[in-house]
Amino acid sequence: MRAAWLRDGIVDRTRERTAMLNQLLLGTVVFALALLIAIGDFAGDTALFFAGVVVVFLATAATFVVPWNRISAGWVALVPAVDIVAIALMQLAEPTSVMGLLWIFPTTWIASTFGLLGLFGVIAAIVAIAMLLFVSAQEVVTYTKLLVPFVLVAVAVTSHLAARRSDAQRTLLAKQAVLLGQVLAVTRRQEQELTEVLDAVDFGVIRIGADGRIAVTNDAHGRLQSSVPTADGDAAAIAYRDDGVSPLPAAEGPLERALRGEAFAGQVVWYGSPDGPRQALSITARRLVDAAGQDDGAVIISRDVTAELTALRARDDLVASVSHELRTPLTSILGYLDLAIEDPAVPDAVRANLDIAERNAERLLRIVADILAASSSSSSSVEASLTPQIIEAGDIVRASAEALRPRAEGRAITLDIHGVEAAPIWADALRIRQVVDNLVSNAITYNRDGGTVYMGTTTDGTSSWILVRDTGAGISEADRERLFQRYYQAGAARRAGTGLGLAISRDIVRAHGGELALHSSVGVGSTFVVKLPAIGPGDGEGTTR
Template sequence: MVGAPNGEQRRARRPSEARTARPRAGWLRQDFADRTRGRTATLNQLLLASVVFALGALVAVGPFPGDPVLFFAGVVIIIVLTGATLVVPWNRLPYGWVAVVPAIDIVAITLMQLAAPRTAMGLLWIFPVMWLAAGFGLLGMFAVIVTVAGITTVLALVSAQQVTYTTFLLPLVLFAVAATSHLTARRSDAQRTLLAKQAQLLRRVLESSRRQEQVVTEVLDAVDFGVVRIDGDGRVAVTNEAHGRLQQAMGSDDGEQAPAFRDDGVTRLPSDELPVERALRGEAFDGHVIWFGEEPGPRKALSITARRLIDPDGGDGGAVVVSRDVTSELEALRARDELVASVSHELRTPLTSILGYLDLAIEEPDIPDHVRANLDIAERNAERLLRIVADILAASSSSSSSIEATMTAQELDARDIVRASGEALLPRAASRAVTIDMTGLEEAGVWADPMRLRQVVDNLVSNAIAYNKDGGTVFLGTTTDGVSTWILVRDTGIGISEADRSRLFQRYYKAGAERRTGTGLGLAITRDIVRAHGGELGLHSSPGVGSTFIVKLPATGPGGTTP
């Protein structure tokens, strides 16, 4: 078992993170958009300025076929405009003001083209044309078309040159570049919009997941049983506060975990059989009771259940281990058993005396027949009461250790025990026209205490007769494979419902309206005796069809010998 983090800290931390995440994300989106606008203006202008600066350097060192004053006037305008672009706070101005920069660039490039009409200076218009077409939508694109058409017309008139196909080539190229930039920008805007929607959806899903995680955490911390979630790779992923409290309660004085014992509170539990170790190995179990701590010090009893989890792909998703403190319940049951045992012992002595005097009275030869009949009735009821007291005493001391202390196992033939039980109960079966079929008895060696085994078979056969239908059948059988021996008791009676089967072996429990007779102790005592022999008692039943009890016992003793 592992320790748990402080749940109060966990609950206090997550809501604050959720509260601060949303406004921070909104501020980042707005700031990101403003910084992108300023960065775009700066980068576009720096790119144009770099090309113009390199072109100006070439003009300065070599011959220039044009007006250098007019050319450098355009260069200076672009350089100065670039410096202004670097210092202007674009995020504080309306977005339309950015269009002033490429507009002035177009004017400066026009001056450079006028300075040398026969050169390709007009190609520099590509930079502001792309900027306007991409950044200002259809309005920017039409503005570019009108501006370029007007400028090229003016330049053609000013230069007074013959109009040829080369006169229209530059405008067509600029129009194509503007259209391409516009379409590319629209496509990029659509992609950004889609990404923004997906990001918003992811934020909502993340926020919903955080809220659900917070609710689950608060619910887990509110319950009074410990919960441990183990991932498929064996890592402990989730624990709750109750688990941490149980861990502290199970700690010893030196800070280590207290020693663990089995449900009898005496047998030491190996470290590899601890619940979490078993869960890590892939095991699943239900209601495994473990005692922590040694007497006479404080002790804790935990009922631990492990359930395997399946991931969406159908693989092993780990396990959930749930632990519950059942110390008070077990101590209350122990106190009840002690009280019942004490009262039963007190009742047994006077009942034995009553039966003795009834026997003496019945043996008197001079008593009338009707008095003798009354005494017989009193004796039968006194014997029944004594059997009930004996069952209560057995139930109050029915732990495996107490039964094992009174057992003397030896080599037996289970067939003889079962046949003797069936023959002894033939009169009871005949009173209800129930047939006891013993044709299924085979030679079957078993290592058991004869008196205790007879008690088990008598109880099962008595129940099979009592809860059978009039005229029904009780089938008895024995078989072995040399390692284990099976005893079968099957009836054709009323059967047991699924709801009753889950509690049938609990002490003092009587299932269904048809099973209200008796003390409800017989099957609980029977199973305890079978388990004390190292065996198991199984049940198969269908309502209205009948029930089958199967006793599995070792066929050989510790030495491996068979009868």
């Protein structure tokens, strides 16, 4: 067993250093005093004085020689005790001097190092020595002579209290260090567990700090990034919109949106080269707040949905194939129904039944047409069928309002077109009319009886906007996130249509180089905004022609 003063291979020399420093300080002062007396006049007993000096020097030498850390702590008290006796000899050599002030050094040492026992012991020693000096001097005791022992007692008490305060602070710091060590160990363990959990999941995680720097990523994020196909080993993958064809502007990228402070869910981005395979990631960003409620960055979650979207496209292809096969017989049925209805020999009762059959057949044909439009593998088929030119958006909106006014009047819904202004757009008139008809039709269908549908157009010369706003029940946040997905129907819409109208409308708008946006508040209503270019590809001004 190693000695108590040796732990972990490091020798604790605190006690030795304390003894050396305290004694060296006293020895230096005594040496300077002895030097002054040696070269000057001294009225006292020189032999007795230097006897005390020699004792101090011997005690000082002992502090450098004796291994105090290897012996009991109580033995160290012998050094200041010897100093007290040596200083008493120096004071006896010249009773009228103030040599007794040197007792401050051993007094401070004992009172601060040896606790209450040392404090009371040094006070008793000071009082006893002072009385002996007074008796041996055989002089009248004055206030000046009494001042030295009082000062020494005050210094002893002050030193003791300061030492206890310092010990208490060291003890508190030691406890805090232990507590911080425990907290650090727990934090490291939790960090390790969190890292293991994040690395075990199959979706990518990115933690962005409030300053925009990426603080944490997991292994799955690296795997997803490394598996993104590129044109070559050095070129970065190109990002595409959720249709897999339209390039995604850099400003609309998930990371850029998160850095701007946005929160979003389920943004689908395709990555890959123009002519090679592509990978689809569904990306979600959630904002974080700190204890003060301030923005603390975001967490971005990415998931590979290539297989899911590929399966959905396969489903769309199947539905498109079936729908295409249904279209021809439906067209034939409608033709023969028209012939039968126009035949004067058909009784009125039978003609009424034929009218019902014709209306349902026409509705079925419209549904088939919507399915065919929505089941195209990309927006390229929509874009290829466009014949854009500069047209007036206000004319499209007015024509749509006029066509749907009878349907609105059946529910006492007002179509307000006072917000229509001159706004040129570079677009295919039939396709944009299809979009506006769908938006206005939805605004009527999901409005309240007696409500209002506000329509408007405006432009800034470069872009033009078409607005359709209703006073209905609004759309919840959960539904808004999926509203433009094909076949998705929100709330009451599940019984009113196919869930294709908005998806088709957005594809048409994007094929024009525009965007379809939604703003809705539950209980207030919904607003759809169509943004379209106001000028053609080679035009410098958005003038109507």
